[in-house]
Amino acid sequence: MRSQMELIIKDLQAEVSKMKAQKASNKIELEKYRQCYLEELNTRELLSSELNNLYKANGKLQEANTKLLVEQQQNQSLLSSISTRxxxxxxxxxxxxxxxxxxxxxxxxxxxxxxxxxxxxxxxxxxxxxxxxxxxxxxxxxxxxxxxxxxxxxxxxxxxxxxxxxxxxxxxxxxxxxxxxxxxxxxxxx
Structure with a gap:
């Protein structure tokens, strides 16, 4: 009986050490996932910021394009009115x-x-x-x-x-x- 108890204790100790190893492995894997999540979050924020900058730049380009078209039309109408007068x-x-x-x-x-x-x-x-x-x-x-x-x-x-x-x-x-x-x-x- 004593040898049985020792066997059970050894089995339990082996299981505990396996569980500790698994826990350490899980902790390492969890840290990897956490790092990946943080990197992905930073990347998402960076891409979102760049996308906003692109939207702003696109808006400014459209505004400048509109101003340019208006100026061209004004110049054309001015030139046509001057040349026809x-x-x-x-x-x-x-x-x-x-x-x-x-x-x-x-x-x-x-x-x-x-x-x-x-x-x-x-x-x-x-x-x-x-x-x-x-x-x-x-x-x-x-x-x-x-x-x-x-x-x-x-x-x-x-x-x-x-x-x-x-x-x-x-x-x-x-x-x-x-x-x-x-x-x-x-x-x-x-």
Missing amino acids: PVLEYPCVGNLHHSLLFPRSFLLRENLAVPPLNPQPLISSIESYLAEMRQEFDKSLTREVREATAKLESGSFKVSSTRSANKSAEDLISETSQEYLEILRRRYKI
Whole structure:
């Protein structure tokens, strides 16, 4: 009986040592699984962060693409509106430096700055600018013509050396009118 008990004790001790070995093995395996789980969790967080960054970058790209398309459309509409609009130029402006009736100070010169965006306000701005310049030009032209007529009528107008002193004021006016008509014919093919 004692030997039986010793055998049972030895068997139990063997089982206990097997269980301890199994427990240690399970503990090692559990630690491996825990490490794998932590790595997978970190990888998932990293991938989620990268995916969010990609979504943000994609959103910014779409926004930039939309802005670019809008700018291209605005530029195209601006270019088409500019290319289809006739150039408003008075035919006598080119000959003002050489005219006897108009002094050099008569020419108005300004730079027109064209903003790159919003073609509708730009077009209305250009139209209002052109209307204002046309009014100023008409006023100046009327004033200069009155002054020149007054000079011609008073006889205080000096005839240039290229023109004959014998010509009357009417001849000068008719000659200037002919030059003006020639300029109109050349520019506008009238």
